[in-house]
Amino acid sequence: MKLEQPIWPRFLPSSLVLALATLGPLGRRRRAPGTWGAAAGLLYFTVLFWPFGAWPWSGFWTAVFSLPGLYLAVAICGEAEFRLGRRDPGEVILDEFTAMPLCFLGWPAVARVWPPWAVFIAGFLLFRLFDIAKPFGIRKLENLPGGWGIVVDDVAAALAACLVLHGAAWAWKAL
16 A cells, blocks of 8 residues: 555645644744644643543544544645655644644543543653654654655654553552
8 A cells, every 4th residue: 555645735725734734823933843733732632532531432532533633634744845845844733733632542541540630741741752752663654755754653652652651550550
């Protein structure tokens, strides 16, 4: 299976593509744009996905409802990369924003060990750590073409953060 960049964003005006990719002014901040994107993603999670915590299979629903946003991020981030003429430009932060909810798949289980606010802060910090350091082969995912390389490494960082949160909660309960 060959991953290809979606073509539909080619027909959008550059101003719209870049505004979406940078989340308006957030990505254009001088310092730590990825951190601002992740913070906005945490807000996105708490507003749209946190209510699913009371549902059975909440992690499943978070993953399902994240897929359209991740597809949009692949398309828009890849097009923004092309229009800016740079590989994975720092100001493009839609990838952090859309990947952030994946840090909290199954978060109610972790919130039985620690308060939700602590889980959310820990998830945010772990995501940023894995997004910046790119351990466990995450760095290789950046080599995927177009928006895929921009978004999939953030998805992997979010899933690594999720695993660490669950592992830490399990270890804490086992003590």
